[in-house]
Structures are given as structure tokens and as C-alpha cells.
Amino acid sequence: MSAPRLTVPSLNVDGLLADPAIRIVVCCGAGGVGKTTTAAALGLRAAEVHGRRTVVLTIDPARRLAQSMGLTELDNTPRQVKGIDAGQTGGELHAMMLDMKRTFDEVVEQHTTPKRAQEIFANPFYQAMSSTFAGTQEYMAMEKLGQLRAGDEWDLIVVDTPPSRSALDFLDAPARLSRFLDGRMLRMLLAPARSGGRSMFSLVTASFGLFSRAVQKILGAQLLTDLSGFVAALDSMFGGFRQRADQTYRILQDPQTAFLLIAAPERDAVREAAYFAERLVSERMPLAGLVVNRMHETALDGFSVAEAEEAIERLTAEGGHETAVDVLRIHASLVRQAQRETRVAAGFTEAFPTVPATSVAAQPADVHDVDGLRTIGALLA
């Protein structure tokens, strides 16, 4: 059999990377499918082959991959990647790693006075939320993307989405955070602060009184004091937060953005990609295509896998030819794996026959240098 085929229109990666109207490529998918590598390979190709001034925003790259792009520290600033071959086209590749806490701090600083900002930074709730809140990373990735786009300094921004528990968090987290900051609970907590703040829970409803008593009992009064301080401090920034989140969301819906679903040929990863495709369609986000990484393939066409398996049995029974038997075993398991992977990938392509797709052949060794990224980029195109 030959290389695994996906029975849908082929994804034109070069067309996408060369299109001056495309300004943002978002790579999303489950954890462990090679999102960061794909994002980096796309960025490199955009710079080297298509001459675009490109920045890759990565969230949590593997150490060696980060080093290969010259990213040695998490400093939240794009750094130019040296040693790329863009002499002909004049493109540039820059890369940065997201510093979630620093990005959050910057947002706070932009939306409030220096004094207020210091109060917020000192609050234990802010410290917990800015470093561990489930969703902060996604929200801050969106915020950083918004900042990069607003600067209009880049031809193309390639975003590697956070390694979420579920790829959907990436779409939901910003909305959840802004809903949270604008929620009923916060308004309740704020009510006493607004009315002069003598006792923070004196003027609220009966059910809330019960809540506050329960919270006092369970968590202690210090926590309520910290919480009310945090909430009061955030109050001044509500509008700004909402506006930013909405703005970024609209950019994502705009045709200047292209979403690429990244998957590995495994059941879970493909299922995740399918959920994500449904969500993108329902949110009217521009879904450009699917990339299936690490597909196995074989170019052998002399005999079928069944013939190979028969030969293994016969030679094993007769004895001798141990090396040839092992070579045939390697081949047969490769074919079986390729067949299984093609079936798994078909789970997606049959459900979304109009979404273009491409596959990248599995590499014998992991990618952690610019040459390796270039190879992946060529396989993608």
C-alpha cells in the first residue's frame, strides 16, 4: 500500500501561509498531538518560503524545541529566531513563550491606577487566580494574541493553544472569565462595598446571608476580607476586561483568522478534533482544515500485508531467515498501524467531508531543531 490517504479535499497549507489576508493561524487540538511543533513548523515555513514577518506564540513548549528557536527564558517578548534560511524571501521568524502571570499583571496595570494595581497584586486571591485559575492561561493567550494583533507589527501570527484538559477550554475560558467577573456573585459581594462598606454582607439577600455565614464557618473570616478586597479592586476594571474579551473573540471570527485543528491518529485526539470542529462551526469561527500528525505509511507495493504475514508464519515454521522474518514483522506492523490510523482519521473526515485535511508522516526521531521543523513544514505543504 502507499501513503495513507485522507478522503477529503487536500488542505493547501502553502496557500494559507502565503495569503496576505490571513493574519492569524490558530493551532488547536488535544494535548500531546504535536500542536507546538506544528505551530513552529508553520511559522518557519511562512518566514522562509513565503517571506512573511511571522511571530509564533507558544504556550508551554518542550524545553528542547524552545531552545531550538532560541527561547531560553519565559520573558513574554517576541525574540527573533536565528539561523533560519529566509535570505531569498526576506521573511523573519520571531517566537515567544506566554508568561501567564505577567500578562495578567499587564492587563491589570493597563486598566487601573498604579496604587490600585499594587493592592490587587498583593491580594492572595489575585495571586491564586493569576497563576492557577483554570482558564487564566487560555484567557491570557487570547489577551496576548489581541495585543500582538493590535500592534499591526506582524504579517502573520501563529498561535499554539494551551494544553487544556479539553481543547474546548480554549474557546470557553475567556467567556467564562468575563462571565465570572461580571457575575451575579460578584455584584452581590460588591453591593456592600458600594454602599459604604461598613459590613460587607449587611445589605444582601437572605440566601446570600446564608451563603456568607456558611463561607465564614467553612473558610474563615480572613478569606472573606481578602475576597471582598479582591472583588472591590477588580470592580474598577470590569468594563475593560469585557471589552477586551469581546474584541479578541471578534478577531477570531474574522476571515483574517484561520483555525487549524491538529490531531494525532488516535481515537481520543480525533474525537476532540471533531468536537472542536462542531464548536468552531457553531461559533462561526473560520475553520481552515485538519492536520493529522504522526501518520505511519509505507511505500512498499511488491506484496500485500496478508502475504507478508503468511511468509512470516512459513519462515518461522521452517526456521532460519530470522532477520528477514523480523524485517517482515516490522513491515506488517507498520501496515497494520497505518490501516488503523487511516480508519481513525476517517472518523473525522467522514463526519466533516468538506473540511480540507492533510497528514504528516511520523518521523523516526523527535523534532527539536530548525532543520527538523523545516522538514515538518515541507511535509505539511
Next chain:
Amino acid sequence: MGEHRNWPERLHVVTGKGGTGKTSVAAALALGLAAGGRRTLLVEVEGRQGIAQLFGLDPLPYAEKRVATTSGGGEVRALAVDPEEALLEYLDMFYKLGAAGRALRKVGAIDFATTIAPGLRDVLLTGKVKEATTRSHDGRRVYDAVVLDAPPTGRVGRFLNVTEETARLVKVGPIKTQSESVAALLRSPMTAVHVVTLLEEMPVQESLDAIGELTALQIPVGRVLVNSARPPLLPAGRVTKAEIKRGLVAAGLPAAAATVSQLAAEAQAHLTRRELEQSLRMELTEMGRPVVELPLLPDGVDRAGLEQLATHLMRA
């Protein structure tokens, strides 16, 4: 029944990088430990409904539901812990909230409480796991073992380090007491954290990082479970085209030069991969934890595959 000879701990926490098959391995461990008339509980905490998908069931409710039976009348039950439900259950247990609990949910208090303080969320999840692990009925333990399909390696340290996270926010009260008792269980010999990995660079690196982190937190690390390990082929580590050609001819297969070259290239790629795998295996062994290899399942992970993994695990 009591403890299993090879797996004496009562709480088995299974972590691993995304894509390494940690849910399958956790399920296989729960199946293996349930053999011979035992009862185990398989718990998930991330709302992924991975257990239901693995066993081909409808999404699991917040209840302990039987998902498999084993030899000798044993059974595996499964539970998908939802932090909101856990908080309500917890409040109810200590404060008899009743209708007030529902009112809390209506105003969004539960969502608020579990969102604003991520540490609180983890205390609730691990608290539920602890409760199931130590639960007894008529003086007998309800579960012979509990297997937790934990968050991935990148987050597992923070998830299990509940006291530290809650102490930042909560200075007194029952949540603090609760988190301290969970922390005590997690640091006791009753618990082992097993790390699932593949013989690939990134999963191995994350496994090493996680083992280092857990060790620093004094949380006992159990075994390193290498998933999808390939059978050892070509023991000599090299192959010639002449050997391949002779074998093909002996088997009556076409042996054109292109065919032989292609097979040689595939064998070479396999050897390259194996060399890398061998150095990764060494890195894992150097951590000083027992390493167990689980075979690659050619037909994917179905019930028969889970049984096969369970057999391998129980032998180890």
C-alpha cells in the same frame, strides 16, 4: 480480601502526559486489582468522561456505578467526580443545608466558590477520593483499592499538593482540616502515584519532571508504566539487504531491488527509533522506580485489550 500482593497500596493515582494512555492504564489497573472477587473504584476528576468512552457507556453520573465484573465475583465501579456536586455533598454532610444548598447553587455560589479558589476545587476532588478510599461498611472496607485517573503530569503536583494550595487562601475551618487529612493520606504508604509514559522524548521528560516534583512534595511515587512498548525485533541491531532478499526468495515473495530497499529502509527506521527508545528507557530506569512495560495493543484498546494490560500489570 485486603491488600494485593504486588500492589499493596489502597489508593493508586495514575498520571501521565496527555496521549500516553493514562486512562486506559488506570482502567486496566482497576480491572486487574478487582480480579478474584475484589471490588475496586475507578475515579476520574476532570469531567472528560474518559471512563465512559473507554467502556462504551453513557456519560457517568455523580454516583458509583458498576462498569465491569471480573473473575470470582469481583467488580469495578466508576465515579466521575464533579466539584460542584462534591461541594454540595460536603456542605450537606457537615451543615445539613438541604434547600439552602439548592439556593446556593441558584445564585451561582457553588460555581463561584469552586472557580475563585482552584485549590478549593482540588480539595473537594481529592477529598471525595479520600472518602471513598477510607470508607467502610459494617467494619469492612467498601473498596479493596481505589484507582484515580489523575490530571496529566504537568498539573498533577499542584493537584495533589492540596494543603499548600489551600493554605494560601484558607487559614482556619473545616476545609483546612479536610485538606490536611487528604494531604496525610497522599503522603502515607497507603498511596502510590504511578506515572504512565511512552518511549518518546516529551512524555519521558515530563515523567522525569513529575517524579522529581512529587518526590520533593514527599508524595510516594509508585511505578513508571511504559505504555505501548514494542516487541524486541532485530536483536543484532543491524540488517543487510542480502539477508532480506534471501528471506523473501525463501518465502516465495517478490524480491525486486525496490522492494528490498524499501523493507531495508523500514527496518532502519525501526532501529533508529529503538536506539532512541533505549536511551529513554535508561533515563527512566535511573530514576530508581520500578519500570513496567505494557505491550502495544495492535487492535487498539477494547475490553480484551484492557484485560491484556491488566494481566501484565498484575504480574509486575
